[in-house]
Amino acid sequence: MRTGRLTLISGILLLLLGLGATGYFGGRLLLDKRDNGFIAALVAGQDIATSADDPAPVIFARLFFLATRDRLEEAQPLANQLxxxxxxxxxxxxxxxxxxxxxxLAIDHLGVNRIDPATPLVRLAKQNYRQALVIQPDFWDAKYNLDIAMRLVRDFPQVELSGEEIPPEAAKRLWTDLPGLPRGLP
Amino acid sequence: MGIPRRARPQLSALLLALLAAPCVVPGVAPGVAQAQLRSVELYAPRPFGYLIGDTIGHTVEIALDAPFTLDPASLPQPRSVDYWLDLREVRLDDQGVSEGVHRYRLDLVYQSFYAALEPKRLDIPAFTLSARDGDHRVSVAVPAWSFLMSPLREIVSTGQGAVMALRPDIVPRPIPTRGTTLALAASAGVALAGLLVIAWQMGWGPFGRRRARPFARAARQVRAAIGAMRHGSVSSAPSSTSLHRHAGYKQALQTLHRAFDATAGRGVFAEDLAGFFADHASFSAAETEIRHLFEASRRAFFGGDVLGAEAVFPPAELAALAGRLRAIERGSA
Incomplete structure (x- = not known):
């Protein structure tokens, strides 16, 4: 009789535990699926607004959406949050x-000889890449693009060769505004 | 530690320590002022092949004479050392004093952001720590370290496509749900197991049939009781033997009666047998034996004539009937 009651109690406990966990994980799965729907929609190009309370992957998807559409003012707070x-x-x-x-954006500006708006963009991009590499030193794509940003001045003449004239004083300004550049040419 | 030793104990550091040491305070044993700094050794990884953003880990082992301790305030702080070099981590491990030597291990992590156009030799600058014993101060010079920084890309792009082709953006990936799905399945399994345990215990659903087999249990118990009768007849004294036999026989009868009661859902007596066979037709197959059984138990319980009952229905037949009834109940007879 006693073992019977014990079996019954353990059965009820097991059932309650299982139901509780099922409810919890089921709820989480539903939320994750909903969020994955948002992520897929943002990647597909739908303009879905997010709030600061949304999970980080959704915010990243929103950041991706804004950044790939050059909406930098809106993207920056999300990048800060992440x-x-x-x-x-x-x-x-x-x-x-x-x-x-x-x-x-900076490369687009440089392509049409707009040096002034390009300079701060390159500088900020370098900061962003550098911060990314501080967090994850083996982030190869960030290394590569940081290298491009760092050499932008030396890559400049190639842009010039491709057709546009760059005023020498503009190039000079870009030099002085890019303190992270290695000194001396090969 | 698998890393080549780069710098030996620096003579200059020793000299500096001697020069920097103040005069010996009277009462302090001679020799204390001479060799407060035993050694500074810098262990560093390969001095070549670094790309932009790579980290470089240095380990400095410092040995001081015992009363001296390293001044924590003199440790370098994580900072930007140069426009291209960050000091990311500084970790000092005090390894304690053994044989009059106080040993320290200083771990440093640098990160270089130099964008090289060609392999370029760069220096991580030297720095100086200080050790003290009361008012005595000794400088501990950690040497500079030079290495080759390598370029990541060619100087003039010869590849296909745009001159400044950036590495692409990282497309956001969905939140992984595999773990949650597995956890959900596991918890549903736990809930189901709990439900099965309860159903089994309560005799619900398919477990009800297990409960409703009184003759199965009765057959087991009758066999046990009859077995005990035979066993008792061998080992016990004659007088107690007959008592024992009678008790076992009556118990076996009782067990079968309880099984009949449980099957019918109410008490079954000899008078009720007709109704019982009407309700449970399959048992009619053993009607003769069952009537014999009821006759035997009437004698045993109401007539007090156990021996007479055994004559009507011998124990061996009782066991056989129990087995037959079980088979009928199971539906396999």
Whole structure:
């Protein structure tokens, strides 16, 4: 009789525990699936607004959406939030993404000889890449793009060769505004 | 530790220590002022092949004469050492005093952001720590270290496509749900197991049939009781033997009656047998034996004539009937 009651109690405990865990994981799975829907929609190009309370992967998807559309003013707060978040991989990816957006924009400016707006963009992009590498030193894509940003001045003549004239004083200004550049040419 | 030793104990550091040491305070044993600093050794990884953003780990082993301790305030702080060099981590491990020598291990992690166009020799600068014993101060010089920084890309792009092709953005990936799905399946399994335990215990559903087999249990118990009768007849004294036999026989009868009661859902007496066979037709197959059984138990319980009962229905047949009834109940007879 006693063992019977014990069996019954352990059965009820097992059932309650199982139901509780099922409810918890089921809820989480539903939330994750919903968030994955948002991520997929953002990647597909739908403009879905997010809030600061959303999970980091959703915020990163929003950052990706904004950064790939050159909406840097809106993307920057999200990058800041992710850079100070708990997931170091996402933090490095967020910094890399916004750095890429800036560098792309700067290269576009340089392509049409607009040196002045390009300079601060390159400088900020370099900061972003560098922060990403501080978080994740083996982030190869960040290394590569940081190298491009660092050499932008030397790559400049090639842009010039491709057709556009760059005023020498503009190039000079770019030099002085890029303190991270290695000194001396080969 | 697998890393080549780069710098031997520095003579200059020793000299510096001697020069920097103040005069010997009276009462302090001679020799204290001479060799406060035993050695500074810098262990560093390969001095070549570094790319932009790489980290470089240095280990400095410092041995001081015992009363001297390293001044923690003189440790370098994580900072930007140069425009291309960051000091990321500084960790001092005090390894304690053994044989009059106080040993320290200083771990440093640098990160270089130099964008080299060609392999370029760079220096991580030297720095000086200080050790003290009361008012005595000794400088501990950690040597500079030079290494080759390598370029990541060619100077003039010869590849296909745009001149400044950036590495692409990282497309956001969905949140992994595999772990949660597995956890969900596991918890559903736990809940199901709990439900099965309860159902088994309560005799619900398919477990009900297990519960509703009174003759299966009765057959087991009858066999045990009859077995005990035979066993008792060998080992016990004659007078107690008959008592024992009678008790075992009556117990076996009782067990079977309880099984009939449980099957019918109410008490079954000889008068009720007709109704019982009407409700449970399959048992009619053993009607003769069952009537014999009821006759025997009437004698045993109401007539007090156990021996007479055994004559009507011998114990061996009782066991056989129990087995037959079990088979009928199972539906395999």
């Amino acid at each position: 850079a100070h978040g708990e997931d170091p991989r996402l933090a490095a990816m967020a910094l890399y993404t916004i750095g890429n957006a800036r560098l792309r």
